[in-house]
Amino acid sequence: MSNQAAWIDGKAQKLRVASADLPKPGPDDVVIKNHAVAINPVDWKIQDYGVFVQSWPTILGEDIAGEVYELGANVSKFKKGDRVVAHQLSLVTGKPEDGGFQLYARAAAVFTAKIPDSLSYTQASVLPLALDTAGHGLYDSREKGFIGLDYPSLTPKPSGKTILVWGGSSSVGALAIQLATASGAKVISVASKHNLDFLKSLGAVEALDYNTPSIVDDAVTAIKSAGGDFAGIYDAISTEASYKFVLPIAEKLGGTHVAVTLPAPKELPSGVTAANVFAVNKDVNGRLWEEYVTPALEQGKLKAVPEAFVVGKGLEYVQKGFDTNKAGVSAKKVVVEL
Template identity: 50%
Template sequence: MSPNQAAWIDTLGQPFRVGPAPMPKPGRGQLVIKNHAVAINPADWKNQDNGYFMKVFPFVLGIDIAGTVESVGEGVTRFKKGQRVISHVQGLRDQDPAQGAFQLYPIAEEVFTSVIPDSMSFEHAVVLPLAISTAATGLYLPKYLGLPSLPSLNPKPTEKTLLVWGGASSVGAAAIQFAFASGLRVIATASPANHEFVKALGASAVFDYRSPSVVEDIVKELEGSDFAGVYDAISKEPSFEPITEILKRLGRQAKVAAVLPRQRPSEGLDPMFVLGYEIATAPNEKMGEAIWARFVPQALASGQLRAKPDPVVVGHGLDEIQHALAVQKAGVSARKIVVTL
């Protein structure tokens, strides 16, 4: 019997079925990971409910993994068996269940994988992978914000200011840290309970997104600045509307990267959407080398890149993943839902 097991989805809207899965073999540029922890993202339960991007059944969902390298395929140069790693896996991109996170031995791509320090637990490290790719896509690719400087351990100030809406989210936390490491001044929004957390990530000013004066306060903060644009890590009407008003009052054009598309256009705002599943292919080989191969492992080792927000472990084993999706769907703040394996 194969040592691999997976949480399968057989049809839309149905609970996962835990059962045997083929033991995968890595192809060129791929690794097989012995999975120790998975993180839960909104995309997981949205795909279980609606399956916008699934064309193959049964399927294995999940995006974020942390574990040890089990085997490597042809052409892999950065990894060897036994190394501790995180990875953003590509099951939906390739319609390949072997690349879904919710199994004991998923396939990962070298270009989306990084080593992690021995001092960092798997459950902490696993909060990062999708957030890293999402943040890097929106910040650096020319079709989105197109920041001129990639992140560095010793960034040079650029005099530019970035607004991150939703700084306490996993994507917002990564975007703040990456932008700060690119020499930008970052301001952000968060609930008052999370202001100090967001400042600790690198934001110089944080505003309560529920405040009646939030638009006025942010406009005042941005006036006269070299405005790099907006990273909208929330991407719902409660963020589209104030961002639209901020840009209107500033009276200037600015790029807006949003993690999900709007359901209805908001007048005056033309975001450069970071579509949820374009992220899987957007970090090209050059971006993967710059972000995943160089900056991420170095910044994790030095402590510059922090694994935030903190994990909340809600269970152990593939049988607990369905419960974890329910917890995430009910709502979390400044935390990431994690299952250990």
Template identity: 40%
Template sequence: MAPVNKAVFITEPKAYPLKVESTPYPTAGDGEIVIKVAAAAFNPVDWFIQIMGKDLFDWLQYPFVGGNDMAGTVVEVGPNASKFKIGDRVLGLAGGFEARFGAFQHYATLNIKTVTPIPADLDFTEAAVVPLGLATAACALYQKDFLALDPPSLSPKPNGKTLLIWAGASSVGTNAIQLAVASGYEVYTTSSPKNFDYCKQLGAARVFDYHSPTITEDLIEAFKGKTCAGGVVVHRGSDKIVFEVVRKSEGDKFVACASPPGDIPEGIQAKMVFAGTLRDNEVGSLIFDKFLPEALSQKKYRCLPKPLIVGHGLEHVQAAFDQGKAGGVSAQKLVVTL
């Protein structure tokens, strides 16, 4: 007899509040596993889906179960997923927008292309903050039609190139800094002054105040004599500055954006990143199979931003959405335990 499953539903477009209801126990298809979710983390897309509904994604099906980031224990292994076994502790990125993939439920299906085993001493709450930020950063840095950087290594050697990452204390920025440093790049990033030390601990060589009225000029000056590897934009609206810095620097002229880019100046290429695309190319395996498991076990990759636990149980998911919408969470990521 299958375990009883419950999930958090958005019952119709823009419905408030969320509802906790029974839902079918998910199945593990080809290349999939089912996990008992122990912790789920939150991203802006989660509450934007509730606020905007089909105005954001017109193809959403309701009732909708969301959530991209999760960690837990494997309870079922589907065909061609034998690299995992029942009882394994894992973190994973949701496989899509079907109800069975959503993180905000007790049991969820995961596509093994974006699942990584985690060490016994890594808490599920810490592991859950990683998947979407990591996948977005990896797509930006390594996909051939994006920045196409050198792959990450546990023993990186400097390659003489400098990457600009805007918003280094964000979830995507946190992962992008760590990955770029593991790939041998010098990283320049931006944050508020209170997060300068945080960004430097991640490996950034220099951190600039993104509120400074002279930030554009400061970055252009900093890149003089450097070979630019391109740029990564996390927050909407900051792309204009990154475009200008990359355009006026020697080196690559590509900027990867985590939100839709604005007007792209002549001489610059820019595109928006979609995290799930790494399942369809070599980057998924590069990160989730070849790099991350060993990096986590050797403590060479940090699960950050730190989890900020909102509560225990599915009934706390709406509170997490509300807290996320209200803003003010810095260098932390909201998490609910289950």
């Protein structure tokens, strides 16, 4: 069996499709034959800026869906041929075999979950990184500055908590809305006007247009109207474009916890704390993969969103995927089929 990968040789280098070693699983790993891979902004940012990579050449890619090809000695929850989705960890391990953009990839079993037959590999591939990014911000402890919700349930009961998700139509925002709703929280979410119905379909009790001039006051009013204990803000955008609204909202509410996916401003309003999300966190997110993802997908409680936008079939299209993602997509996730 031969393997091929979309290699990256260094900063500002285009991807190069070439042969790669067939990965061997460690004791707690699985090897997956990929059928679909999704592209994230971090991929083209690494290509443009050369950040995060420990050594070149390497294989990027965080989101994969495919079938189990080989099992590590300690892995008992999967069998060969299982349809799965996985979060790939090459940015953490520094090892190319752990990257997603190849025909066969090594995955940590703890960040792998079975998917139902009703869900295509293409659509499933949009989930992993967004799930883990959303999960860390929502479920890590309030003592560390995170939102600290209870873990999601297939039969959630109202928790009496309310949160705001800024950027709800993004991959991370769409998962944050679903997870927080499954944790019993009321979710107010903000996106562009044409995506507001999408936010409500995911569970948001109120969906607001960020282009409205009064958005800060509108969000504060919606949060107060929802009632309960305001637990914090998940900023799925985390750039100056969102901070200029999110931080005034937090300040007007008397201070709160803000989970951010990129570095927060050094100067924060009084009473506002910002905690940086790190998507690879087994202690926080392992439980999501172990207990929630598979049954929630099977029962339709967790939707694989946003919609996959397929740019081609074959590793040679991964570069096109980078370019498409960089150009901008709304309420869609760029996917390459294999």
